Amino acid sequence: MIKTEQHKRNPLRILKNSTKGGVGKGNIGVIAARKGVGKTACLVHIATDQLFEEKHVIHVSFSANTSHIISWYEDIFDEIAKKFSIDSAAEVHDRIIKNRIIMNFNQDGVKIKQITNSMKSLIKDGNFSANTIVIDGYDFTKCTIDDLKIIRSFANELGLEVWFSASLKDDKTELNENGIPAVLSDFTDEISILIYMKPEKDYIKLQLIKDHDIFPVPDMHLKLDPLSLLIVETE
Amino acid sequence: MRDDISTIRNIGISAHIDSGKTTLTERILFYCKKIHAIHEIKDKDGKGATMDSMELERERGITISSAATNVDWKDHSINIIDTPGHVDFTIEVERALRVLDGAILVLCAVGGVQSQSITVDRQLKRYQVPRIAFINKCDRTGANPYRVTQHLREKLGLNAVLLQIPIGLEDKLAGVIDLITMKALYFDGENGETIREEEIPANMREEAEAKHKDMLDAITMVSDELAEAYLEGKVTNELIHDTIRKATISLQLTPVALGSAYKNKGVQPLLDMTIKYLPDPNDVNNIALDLDANENEVKLISDKDKPTVALAFKLEDGQYGQLSYIRIYQGSLKKGDELYNSRSQKKFKVGRLIRMHADKMEDINNARCGDIVAVFGIDCASGDTFSHPNLNYSMTTMHVPETVISLAIKPKDLKSSDNLGKALNRFVKEDPTFRTYTDEESGERIISGMGELHLDVYIERMKREYDVIVEAGMPQVAYREAITKPVTFDYTHKKQTGGSGQFARIAGTIEPNHEGVFEFVDKIKGGVIPTEFIPACEKGFFECMKKGRLIGFPIVGVKITLEDGDFHSVDSSTMAFQIASTAAFWQVYSKANPQILEPIMKVTVEGPSEFQGNIFGSINQRRGIIISSTEDDIICRVEADVPLSEMFGYSTDLRSMTQGKSEFSMEFLKYSKVPESISDKIKKEIEEKKKKKGK
Numbered sequence A: 001m002i003k004t005e006q007h008k009r010n011p012l013r014i015l016k017n018s019t020k021g022g023v024g025k026g027n028i029g030v031i032a033a034r035k036g037v038g039k040t041a042c043l044v045h046i047a048t049d050q051l052f053e054e055k056h057v058i059h060v061s062f063s064a065n066t067s068h069i070i071s072w073y074e075d076i077f078d079e080i081a082k083k084f085s086i087d088s089a090a091e092v093h094d095r096i097i098k099n100r101i102i103m104n105f106n107q108d109g110v111k112i113k114q115i116t117n118s119m120k121s122l123i124k125d126g127n128f129s130a131n132t133i134v135i136d137g138y139d140f141t142k143c144t145i146d147d148l149k150i151i152r153s154f155a156n157e158l159g160l161e162v163w164f165s166a167s168l169k170d171d172k173t174e175l176n177e178n179g180i181p182a183v184l185s186d187f188t189d190e191i192s193i194l195i196y197m198k199p200e201k202d203y204i205k206l207q208l209i210k211d212h213d214i215f216p217v218p219d220m221h222l223k224l225d226p227l228s229l230l231i232v233e234t235e
Numbered sequence B: 001m002r003d004d005i006s007t008i009r010n011i012g013i014s015a016h017i018d019s020g021k022t023t024l025t026e027r028i029l030f031y032c033k034k035i036h037a038i039h040e041i042k043d044k045d046g047k048g049a050t051m052d053s054m055e056l057e058r059e060r061g062i063t064i065s066s067a068a069t070n071v072d073w074k075d076h077s078i079n080i081i082d083t084p085g086h087v088d089f090t091i092e093v094e095r096a097l098r099v100l101d102g103a104i105l106v107l108c109a110v111g112g113v114q115s116q117s118i119t120v121d122r123q124l125k126r127y128q129v130p131r132i133a134f135i136n137k138c139d140r141t142g143a144n145p146y147r148v149t150q151h152l153r154e155k156l157g158l159n160a161v162l163l164q165i166p167i168g169l170e171d172k173l174a175g176v177i178d179l180i181t182m183k184a185l186y187f188d189g190e191n192g193e194t195i196r197e198e199e200i201p202a203n204m205r206e207e208a209e210a211k212h213k214d215m216l217d218a219i220t221m222v223s224d225e226l227a228e229a230y231l232e233g234k235v236t237n238e239l240i241h242d243t244i245r246k247a248t249i250s251l252q253l254t255p256v257a258l259g260s261a262y263k264n265k266g267v268q269p270l271l272d273m274t275i276k277y278l279p280d281p282n283d284v285n286n287i288a289l290d291l292d293a294n295e296n297e298v299k300l301i302s303d304k305d306k307p308t309v310a311l312a313f314k315l316e317d318g319q320y321g322q323l324s325y326i327r328i329y330q331g332s333l334k335k336g337d338e339l340y341n342s343r344s345q346k347k348f349k350v351g352r353l354i355r356m357h358a359d360k361m362e363d364i365n366n367a368r369c370g371d372i373v374a375v376f377g378i379d380c381a382s383g384d385t386f387s388h389p390n391l392n393y394s395m396t397t398m399h400v401p402e403t404v405i406s407l408a409i410k411p412k413d414l415k416s417s418d419n420l421g422k423a424l425n426r427f428v429k430e431d432p433t434f435r436t437y438t439d440e441e442s443g444e445r446i447i448s449g450m451g452e453l454h455l456d457v458y459i460e461r462m463k464r465e466y467d468v469i470v471e472a473g474m475p476q477v478a479y480r481e482a483i484t485k486p487v488t489f490d491y492t493h494k495k496q497t498g499g500s501g502q503f504a505r506i507a508g509t510i511e512p513n514h515e516g517v518f519e520f521v522d523k524i525k526g527g528v529i530p531t532e533f534i535p536a537c538e539k540g541f542f543e544c545m546k547k548g549r550l551i552g553f554p555i556v557g558v559k560i561t562l563e564d565g566d567f568h569s570v571d572s573s574t575m576a577f578q579i580a581s582t583a584a585f586w587q588v589y590s591k592a593n594p595q596i597l598e599p600i601m602k603v604t605v606e607g608p609s610e611f612q613g614n615i616f617g618s619i620n621q622r623r624g625i626i627i628s629s630t631e632d633d634i635i636c637r638v639e640a641d642v643p644l645s646e647m648f649g650y651s652t653d654l655r656s657m658t659q660g661k662s663e664f665s666m667e668f669l670k671y672s673k674v675p676e677s678i679s680d681k682i683k684k685e686i687e688e689k690k691k692k693k694g695k
Helices: A010-017 A039-052 A068-085 A089-097 A110-124 A145-158 B021-031 B055-060 B087-101 B115-126 B145-154 B203-221 B224-231 B237-249 B269-276 B416-429 B452-466 B530-544 B574-591 B609-621 B649-655 B675-692
Strands: A028-034 A057-061 A100-105 A130-133 A161-166 A193-199 A204-211 A220-226 A230-234 B006-014 B067-075 B076-082 B102-108 B131-136 B160-162 B163-169 B175-178 B183-188 B194-198 B254-258 B286-290 B296-300 B309-318 B321-330 B330-336 B338-341 B346-348 B354-359 B359-362 B366-368 B372-376 B385-387 B393-395 B404-410 B435-438 B446-449 B471-472 B480-482 B487-495 B501-512 B519-522 B560-567 B595-608 B623-630 B635-643 B663-673
Touching: A010 B372, A028 A039, A028 A145, A028 B446, A039 A057, A039 A068, A039 A089, A039 A130, A039 A193, A039 A230, A039 B330, A057 A204, A057 B254, A068 A089, A100 A110, A110 A145, A110 B530, A161 B160, A220 B372, B006 B021, B006 B087, B006 B115, B006 B269, B021 B131, B021 B269, B055 B574, B067 B269, B067 B372, B076 B160, B076 B269, B087 B309, B087 B480, B102 B145, B102 B269, B102 B530, B131 B145, B131 B269, B145 B254, B160 B203, B160 B359, B163 B203, B163 B254, B175 B203, B183 B269, B203 B224, B203 B237, B203 B404, B224 B237, B237 B269, B254 B269, B286 B321, B296 B623, B309 B393, B354 B366, B359 B675, B404 B416, B404 B452, B416 B435, B416 B446, B416 B452, B452 B471, B471 B574, B480 B663, B487 B574, B501 B574, B519 B530, B530 B560, B530 B574, B530 B675, B595 B609, B595 B675, B609 B623, B635 B663, B649 B663
Parallel strands: A028 A161, A028 A193, A057 A100, A057 A130, A100 B623, A130 A161, B006 B076, B006 B102, B067 B354, B102 B131, B131 B254, B160 B254, B519 B560
Antiparallel strands: A193 A204, A204 A220, A220 A230, B067 B076, B163 B175, B175 B183, B183 B194, B286 B296, B286 B393, B309 B321, B309 B385, B321 B372, B330 B366, B338 B346, B338 B385, B354 B359, B354 B372, B404 B446, B404 B471, B435 B446, B480 B595, B487 B501, B501 B560, B595 B635, B595 B663, B623 B635
16 A cells, blocks of 8 residues: 555545545445536546555546546646655556556447446456446436446445546526435435535535435535645645 | 649548548549549459559558559649558558648548547647548448547547538438538449539438538638628638638648548549648648758748759669659759768769659659659668758658567578568668667577568568568567666776786766666766766766666666776776776676566557457456546447557457457557566576577
């Protein structure tokens, strides 16, 4: 394990400590926000943090090409390396980045079953012992409760934790009366950790909405730094 | 010869293998009346397409050499370089791109942007070649030119704009609608030679209007002038053409045409677009280096009265000796002119001047800047610059990659032995990525290149063109050695007993250089080593880089800092310091923890999604690191970094595990440390090889 300052002082430890030990194997975590608020940055930071722990990550995306996702990882890694003055960063980068695979699906209306089948094939045939899956850009308006059950059962079977990003409508209906993002209101039972990214005056607050069976939950005091695009503690 | 340079187009046809570029070229030759019958690749009558001039290419259905040909279309002279599609021959593609002003990027309407299209487009970008895209094979089942256009935008990042839409698709492809003139074009006659212009079919009117608007929206984005005219309702076809031309040349836009070369549809409008939108030699900036003025950059001017500057970009063995294809950048050329080769520093006279049409040729008396012609009987290498004897210019060095694979060859009989040198000499001149040398220890003749197929093709060519039959050894990966730990050295070379003595002492550090190159830093102060001996020290260290002591491969990435030393006023000499440096290096080499580096290839495998698991498995078995996988309808594309040593025989394995439905391309990515377990295996293998040779 890469025991560095970044490991000890990492705000993502706060996320783990604030929640009941993080998402946990076989569970789903969701980061919800409007478009352009920084969901991808958060997911990539969470994924990179897992890589620093020498864990294996599959990053699922739905874009036309994978180059900009790779750029996200490069940028977040550089920021972390800079922030925690990591020695021989290039070597560390080369060592951990091989534990990340990007799976990109760019056909219209790809089914969850197909995504899990492809991941299973990668894990089994490709002998890739994944620990964490991040799924960025999945359209929850087309999602059914069965889809999430498929993902959970897949995560359970292979002992994975899964992080999703969920895009919210850019209007007042983004949260329902219980403070849950409207698009996710049917799925709260399947989601173990739900974080809402709330734009404040000059930063983005990470508000924990659901923590396993605890709801509502106390504030985590985490935010997305608009400059480095890293998750940091609020002062 | 036409006087107006603006009527010249020098274009390349770049594409993924099997997207039909040779068929397209064949049709272009036919419509431009250069050939009188159409031959398909691997035709039943045994004749291949005209541009596949080499027998081997005809047999394999692939194009290896970039044969040049000249055609006339509507008062324009178009020089076409047919470029190879396989990645093992990309130096050929790159060399062709160097002399081109524009390119047609051919894509398959079914396969879309495939792995090779991405490589080829990257090369076009590197040389900033403006391009138009042609979506071919619209008659095939599953053809979808709209999806391919989308791919051009998303995967290649091009501002691709459809200037046509198909009338029917797959087996119902009847013609195309020109979105600028808003006319339907049909291709009648046995070979589609008669173009019939009609009104747009009523059932397509609405779609055509919508696409016309999309096209205008896209073009107005790159031109304020057109946007204004659009708002004022004053858009003319001339203004649209003019805007597209400017935007294409400035790489802001890629016009997209479509059709099916095989079914003779859409080729003539593509030729129209070529002369309308691709640049003429005046539109392109070309730079040479003035070797007499510190290699200062000099802009070449497309003026026939300026002193001549030309570049040899392709050599071929013709009936009458060596045929050199040249692009004239400045001035003009006539039979009998004297030129100067800046590499060999020799003057020569231009004998026969030829305009090429695939393997037929036409004698001409003169040629001018912007043109691509061939000359006979000149001793030169590919990439040489020819200029007026008063100039000493060199065109910018072409990007030549390092070879990554080598194999030993042995002539089978005396006749082969005699001709082998001739064949190798020719290939080395033709192709800078093909190299040959004799291994000092084993005395074996070694050839090296960019991949297995690359070397296979040359072995075949030796047989076919020179009657040379060789036995080829197992391919050998070009390993490297690199140190991983800094070490200090302090070495005294002393031999002062009897006769003239030798004395040199040197001290300093040896450390890894992450730039991957050899660096020598002189930090000697106070003259403890006299300045005249410093170059000898550098030479001594540099000599060590040629062959490491781990497995006998070159050492890379070493920085040497010379900090201290000593000398003797009588016994010190350059020889003594060189010996001391070499000995000092070997004394500490093992302490610097040397490791073996191996070439890692960027591999892209493409195949039906149902075989994704097999593809993942095959990469995993080969110590590959999967970087990403993309699923796109029925096709999946896996990108991975795989050691070259593990890629031998991959094409056969891939074919068999995916029922021949997958393909891969690879190119050199970087050198990387070999894992400990593999390192021991390599050492053993090399040791055994040496023993065998010793027997």
